[in-house]
Amino acid sequence: MTKTIKFVIVGSGNIASTYLSAVNNISKAEVVGVVSRKSEKPKALNHLPFFKSISEVTIDFNAVIICTPNGLHHISAVEAANKGKHVLCEKPIDITLEAIDKMIEASKKNDVKLGVAYQRRYSSDNPIVKKMIDSGELGRVFSVDLSVKNYRDDAYYDSAPYRGTYKIDGGGPFIQQACHYIDLYYWFFGKPKKLVSQLGTFVHDIEVEDHGAAICLHDSGMIGTITASTATKPGFPAKMEIYTSKGYLILDNDVITHWDIEGVENPTAQTPNENTHTGAATAAVADTTNHEMILNDFIAAIQTGGDCLISGESARNATEMILEIYNSQF
Known part of the structure; x- marks a missing residue:
């Protein structure tokens, strides 16, 4: 047994x-x-x-x-x-x-x-996309736009004294809400050779950012953008747009919702599950x-x-990239 x-x-x-x-x-x-x-x-x-x-x-x-x-x-x-x-x-x-x-x-x-627990790597269509990127089936990836536009109200940040602090939280939405997708970005495309970012605090009375954006430059020539927020009402499911020499695809909350890759059929028949946790407006997880x-x-x-x-060594990559975002502001 x-x-x-x-x-x-x-x-x-x-x-x-x-x-x-x-x-x-x-x-x-x-x-x-x-x-x-x-x-x-x-x-x-x-x-x-x-x-x-x-x-x-x-x-x-x-x-x-x-x-x-x-x-x-x-x-x-x-x-x-x-x-x-x-x-x-x-x-x-x-x-x-x-x-x-x-x-x-x-x-x-x-x-x-x-x-x-960086389980987004193995959620819905993400493993399929990873395999196709690695095989070159999608063509040359030259542009990626990652958007993690959540919303958290004041009650969220007031719920515990460590929330919205550098000492314990480590920062705002980049390391807290968006880290799942920054881990996914690194898994798909590797480490950028250079990062530039701009972060700000616009809606909440906290010491860390509640909104920001980063531009990622890769050895391949690929340009990536990452937006992370807890200030964007009412909160939106995470979206990753991937543009290649053969076309484009869009992942909404880990599911391919748009596909136009020349000579390659859409590999999924999935549709977004409305019960799947998006993190857009709440940290509570039901599924x-x-x-x-x-x-x-x-x-x-x-x-x-x-x-x-996801081993400790592999999970380390996301934190390393996030810290570079925090340390690469204009």
Whole structure:
């Protein structure tokens, strides 16, 4: 019989409840406890034993799911790895390269898995597009426009003292809401050789940006643009427009909605699912399908000794690119 993987969730915010729902849909996994310093326990997690730290967990477990604020990820990841526990980390992996490198080093030293929830790489049509880019089937890609125009109200930023801060959040929408798609951009097209950006704070009373744009120049000659926002009412699904020597395609929330590539048929019959989480206007996630996919892969990596879909090293790329965006303003 396949061994059940026992998880402890570290953090008790909204995303922790999402992971609990996702794990509950997986027969070979269960959540056995929660680590949180909050005095108020969310109803969804209230039936589970709570601990103040990983070191205080007294029950048997195999792995942690890290759901703490961005800049705290490395603390729990290193602590768990040093106890011989596998680590699945919510995006972004962390907000500094130094912190990320500590996570990677600890996982290697202790021979545990380090996976990161950048599940958009394997969502809907994104794997198909990746394969066609790599094969050259689309022709020469010369222009990419990525738009992640979300909206978050004041209540979102007021919901926790760390929101909208550099120290813990690491920045605004580029590292928080758009990091999924910046990870996807890097996965598709690689690292830009040069970045220039302009960021501003227009709608919210926060210390970080709530809107900005970056221009990415690549060795291939490709020019990319990335817009990220939490100021654009009412919030829009993420869109990526790809222009090539053979035509163009448009991905709306990971689904190909426009296709005109010379000599190549549209490879998908999918239509956008109105129930799929877009992140456009809220951080709350109802559909846990993508999280279940990441969890199933992570469990398989533990049980077989294979690699995670998104390793710590791979997830590091998105943070590196975002930090360059932050450091390359006019």
